[in-house]
Amino acid sequence: MNIEVNPEWWKELFDEVYLVTDARSVCDEDVTRREIDLLRELIPLSPEHEILDLCGGHGRHSMELHSRGFKKCTVLDYSQFLIDRGRREAGRLGMEITFLQGDARATGLPPESFDHVLILGNSLGYIASPEGDRAILSEAMRLVKRGGRLLIDIVNGATLKSRFNPLAWHEIGDDIVVCRNRSLDGDMVYAREMVISKKSGLIRDNCYSLRIYEPDSMRRLLAQIGFSGVTVLGDFSPFHKIGDYGFMNSRMIVTAQKP
């Protein structure tokens, strides 16, 4: 199948349909708790630390951190829908979390204003040019304090390639079916996703692409940007049930420090 992708797809597709198609990954509190459990083991967080949840979507990780006493969280995401949704939900729960809409390549935030920068839930690789991720990671470098940590949770490209699954579908509740057709070309994955309602028909038929990283290519990129002490945990999965969770199946957790 020929998969044609609008290079700007990521500016539009993180909306209410994404919260349905990816609910198993991004709307499951147990999954988020397990992700934060691991993060707590890997970087030294303290309640007075300023934490930036970069490309943080609807803020699920910041809400979990807040509930554990880490109350100085800022979520920045390009999707106005997710930012509005997160701000509303945090407000409803009485959590003071800053939600900002913006581009992670150029946030406009003051330099060295965070103790830690988190890029979680597979949030790199969407911009068509490789310069996009470089710009996001350089911005993370600018924003984190000296000695502060960067933590990235991203699909492990090596595992994804070795177990590449070109066809997958799953059902959500009684009505929704999500069908995905994927192809792999070097370090790029292209996917067509159809979301179908059994009751009312086609909801969405869209294509997207993702640049994937293997532990070594991520190490190299971070070193070029100036991070030190890069560590990679290569095989994290927060899921207890076997299934095809899109790009979320087998992830690498990367930590690095600003010298």
Ligand SMILES: C[S@@+](CC[C@H](N)C(=O)[O-])C[C@H]1O[C@@H](n2cnc3c(N)ncnc32)[C@H](O)[C@@H]1O
């Ligand atoms: C798969 S979602 C994960 C969201 C969140 N980190 C989570 O785990 O729930 C990827 C997110 O990255 C955001 N994103 C991608 N590129 C971005 C950019 N250049 N600037 C800001 N946000 C971006 C998208 O809007 C989307 O919300």
